[in-house]
Amino acid sequence: MTDRPRTRLFVDAPLSEGAAVPLEGGRAHYLRTVLRMQPGERVLAFNGRDGEWLAEVAQLGKSGGTLTALRRERDQTGEEGPWLLFAPLKGGRSDSVAEKATELGAAVLHPVFTRRTDVGRVNLERLAANAVEAAEQCERLSVPEVREACPLFKALEGWDPARVLFVAAESGQAMPAVSAVTAQRGRPAAWLLGPEGGFDRAELDGLLHLPFVVPVGLGPRVLRADTAAFAVLAVWQALAGDWTSQGGADSRPPFRDDRG
Amino acid sequence: MTDRPRTRLFVDAPLSEGAAVPLEGGRAHYLRTVLRMQPGERVLAFNGRDGEWLAEVAQLGKSGGTLTALRRERDQTGEEGPWLLFAPLKGGRSDSVAEKATELGAAVLHPVFTRRTDVGRVNLERLAANAVEAAEQCERLSVPEVREACPLFKALEGWDPARVLFVAAESGQAMPAVSAVTAQRGRPAAWLLGPEGGFDRAELDGLLHLPFVVPVGLGPRVLRADTAAFAVLAVWQALAGDWTSQGGADSRPPFRDDRG
Incomplete structure (x- = not known):
């Protein structure tokens, strides 16, 4: 079993160790009321520049929220798609x-x-x-x-x-x-x-x-x-493209949703 | 310019020269009230067995209609899709x-x-x-x-x-x-x-x-x-499959919708 968080968020802010990552109101609302997340729960965050980061919910309120970036899970790679x-x-x-x-x-x-x-x-x-x-x-x-x-x-x-x-x-x-x-x-x-x-x-x-x-x-x-x-x-x-065997290494677990 | 009819219909009945092809009520309704077709107008009909036929609207009423098959436009070919x-x-x-x-x-x-x-x-x-x-x-x-x-x-x-x-x-x-x-x-x-x-x-x-x-x-x-x-x-x-150059010949006009 992997403990990879199921929630992935695209964010604007820079991602680095310990960085506070602001979430705008709609996003915070979604995490709080739809996903019912609490401070301390974990998500993955990416911004298109700094790779994918494990992050922790620091605070979720009505007008916004904050994540804390913990550690880089995947390096940013070039995505030379068409x-x-x-x-x-x-x-x-x-x-x-x-x-x-x-x-x-x-x-x-x-x-x-x-x-x-x-x-x-x-x-x-x-x-x-x-x-x-x-x-x-x-x-x-x-x-x-x-x-x-x-x-x-x-x-x-x-x-x-x-x-x-x-x-x-x-x-x-x-x-x-x-x-x-x-x-x-x-x-x-x-x-x-x-x-x-x-x-x-x-x-x-x-x-x-x-x-x-x-x-x-x-x-x-x-x-x-x-x-x-x-x-x-x-x-x-x-x-x-990247479906060829020469493409990027596949870092995912073998199955997407391993409840078995 | 091609005079190929724009309306193509899948039908159940056999298609051969002069054959009367029954249309059930919903189909007849569609031709009559949505496409506003009149007897004498032309459509293409296919049934998966006899190729594609030029056909003429013979009659369109509330409970159904009839086409008359005129001539075969394309031969039936095997379609060995996955x-x-x-x-x-x-x-x-x-x-x-x-x-x-x-x-x-x-x-x-x-x-x-x-x-x-x-x-x-x-x-x-x-x-x-x-x-x-x-x-x-x-x-x-x-x-x-x-x-x-x-x-x-x-x-x-x-x-x-x-x-x-x-x-x-x-x-x-x-x-x-x-x-x-x-x-x-x-x-x-x-x-x-x-x-x-x-x-x-x-x-x-x-x-x-x-x-x-x-x-x-x-x-x-x-x-x-x-x-x-x-x-x-x-x-x-x-x-x-049939996108390869060895696939079936393309009998279409070069452009799908040549109003130019």
Whole structure:
């Protein structure tokens, strides 16, 4: 049996031995009234910079609380996940993309408006909240950066050409995913997923002229945009990311929830 | 421009030239009042056996309707997708698994109860409805078979040992997904995904003694069960299924929704 705490919290403050880590009101409220935590109980805390820390609840009140950092449990490691540029989706599907892209290791979540995107606004706070919650649950040491939504080609201005942009192109002519990813392995990567209506032809032509773009096909079925996002991130992680045997060592206990 | 109809319907009846294809009341209602279709308008119909047919609306009434099959647009092809055995999930996540597994080409959806499954019943009709809708949208020629929920080891009684069962094992010792899938390429496949709490240790030990089981690891992050289901199906299709360049020819127009 492990005594690893089940509660993991993403925090802003620096983490070092003995550091007091402030919790804002909503967080303190959750620990106090939902998890019914008491001072002295333990949690894990991470901030994306200082690794994962065992911490103790020092105080929980109505307007906030404090943790005390005790010792580092995991060192911060680089998490070189791919960026995800995606056309915002309706009906909670953007939230689900934020959740699952976080679990699948995306480093950046960037909503981009394409010509056929039929969602006018994006709730960035909700996207970010979904990403934080998913990062806490999936044992990541960081939370993906959520970028301000903008038009597609504005997002590509000043693009570092060293970073390949895989475009899920819904086209019989695009390269199969395995060939595309394998050929670009080792390069920093981003994926672009269009809206449910697909890319406009002129837009796709514009993309295909960019020297860092690689069009990728995703098989004979027409995937929903959210399905495609999950699929490409999984395929990338399996072939070029940290699901490979060369990936980071797995420090977890062998089973996630060992009540046996 | 293509004149391919945008509406695709899964039907039960045989499809052949001139065949009258009955539509039950709910379907007819949908075409009539939601899509506002009129007799003479065209749809595509498939039944999982006779390929995809161009069909014409013959009649739409309150208690049902009829299509007339005109000509075959695509031949039926074998769709040798993997089976998906999964512990049922809470809060609509099983429905989302049915939707996305259909898009990702699963041939069988089989809810199985594991020791830590905390969902007592499965609404098979809703699963099946999600699978039908996804099959219609994603241009599959078939709908996955939805099997009656049962305890995990009952589902494995009489298992054909020629079919590999990949078990998403949440374990640092399991094989990376790419190595596992590549080593078993060409074999009929199934994937088993446990519940959010993971497999019980005794259960996992029981699984690992079965000669057709291959445990697969999914990287250093702890994935939600639904995320894992989408991920493994995508990785399998990319490496061993019809996303490979050796897969079925893509008969679609190059873009899904060419309004340009």
